[in-house]
Amino acid sequence: MNNKLDISVVVPLYNEAESLPELVAWIDRVAVSHGYAYEVILVDDGSSDGSWEVVESLREKYPAIRGIGFARNYGKSAALYCGFAAAEGEVVITMDADLQDDIEAIDGFLKKYQEGCEVVYGVRSSRATDTAFKRTTAQGFYKLMRLMGTPVIDNHADFRLMSRPALEALSQFGEVNLFLRGIVPMVGFRSGIVEYERHERFAGESKYPLGKMVSFAFDGITSFSTMPIRLITLAGFGIFVVSLLALLIFLVQKLLGYTVQGWATLMGSIWLMGGLQLLALGVLGEYIGKIYMEVKHRPRFVIEQVLDDSP
Ligand code: UDP
Ligand code: MG
Numbered sequence: 001m002n003n004k005l006d007i008s009v010v011v012p013l014y015n016e017a018e019s020l021p022e023l024v025a026w027i028d029r030v031a032v033s034h035g036y037a038y039e040v041i042l043v044d045d046g047s048s049d050g051s052w053e054v055v056e057s058l059r060e061k062y063p064a065i066r067g068i069g070f071a072r073n074y075g076k077s078a079a080l081y082c083g084f085a086a087a088e089g090e091v092v093i094t095m096d097a098d099l100q101d102d103i104e105a106i107d108g109f110l111k112k113y114q115e116g117c118e119v120v121y122g123v124r125s126s127r128a129t130d131t132a133f134k135r136t137t138a139q140g141f142y143k144l145m146r147l148m149g150t151p152v153i154d155n156h157a158d159f160r161l162m163s164r165p166a167l168e169a170l171s172q173f174g175e176v177n178l179f180l181r182g183i184v185p186m187v188g189f190r191s192g193i194v195e196y197e198r199h200e201r202f203a204g205e206s207k208y209p210l211g212k213m214v215s216f217a218f219d220g221i222t223s224f225s226t227m228p229i230r231l232i233t234l235a236g237f238g239i240f241v242v243s244l245l246a247l248l249i250f251l252v253q254k255l256l257g258y259t260v261q262g263w264a265t266l267m268g269s270i271w272l273m274g275g276l277q278l279l280a281l282g283v284l285g286e287y288i289g290k291i292y293m294e295v296k297h298r299p300r301f302v303i304e305q306v307l308d309d310s311p
Helices: 020-034 051-061 076-086 103-114 132-147 164-171 180-187 210-222 227-256 263-296
Strands: 006-013 037-044 065-070 091-094 119-124 160-163 191-196 303-307
Touching: 006 020, 006 076, 006 103, 020 037, 020 051, 020 103, 037 051, 037 076, 051 065, 051 303, 065 076, 076 091, 076 164, 076 180, 091 103, 103 119, 103 160, 103 191, 132 210, 160 164, 164 180, 210 227, 210 263, 227 263
Parallel strands: 006 037, 006 091, 037 065, 119 191
Antiparallel strands: 065 303, 091 160, 119 160
16 A cells, blocks of 8 residues: 555535544544554535534644635535545545544545546435435435436435546636536546445434435535426427327317316316426526526635635
8 A cells, every 4th residue: 555645535514513533533533553653634515503613623633724714604505515625635535524424434435446436426325314204205316316317326416536537627617516426427537446435424414404405405406407498398399299189179179069168177277287387497497597506606605714834
């Protein structure tokens, strides 16, 4: 193993004051025992629980720590992206702050890297620590994503290793609507998978409650795939064909002299069509909204404070 390998560990964190000391101690322990040269970039995604103060105090003990603090909560993807830009190592490993991702898997990551993989995905070997609800929704999410044409790796969150070339390539993706779990596989390169046991969250609550998860999934689909728009077009076409047939039937009935009351049919179709139209408009609106956000070219995040050696 090449001991001179420079490893940057990028950790996005949002209200993780309780987990941070344990996390940093753990990374340091593993890195030192393997003799890796490393840095930890802690990206504080607008925490309000004093996480930044913890970062500051940890830095006094561990000089390998660098800190970046956002001006508000911008989301995990933005924090990761910011960490990528700051990282100086030959490889970058991203992991969660809550100790769910197992840094002991680093050996496997580096082995794959040395075998020529530019991207190594940490894939959880089981979902035993999840609730049945999270398990089912997660499986549904991966299935739906792939159905919609977004490349995602099953049971992989954001615990992964990326090499310099892979990071460079990633930095060329200029979109503001970042969906890293889809973009990274799309960038390409030789990749490998390392299985790891996902632990329980060390402290605190998940920062991804159901609402945030749903909007994350929604963003993942709409920032990658135009399939929903195509489905709308198809549905519209299908309904058009059906309505032509219906019209024909109505005409025949009229000619034969049936006077159909048909109140229920009428009401039913008004509500059904109205609903479909609103849905279709909503989906289109979603895409227009995405375009709107992109053309504004807003920064992905705003940095408020930095703890770094460079002036
Ligand atoms: N996180 C973040 N910004 C957010 C939400 C979460 O940086 O807006 C971080 C969080 O601190 C953690 C990681 O992203 O380090 C994963 O979040 P979490 O553990 O809450 O997600 P879960 O494991 O429940 O899916
Ligand atoms: Mg977690």
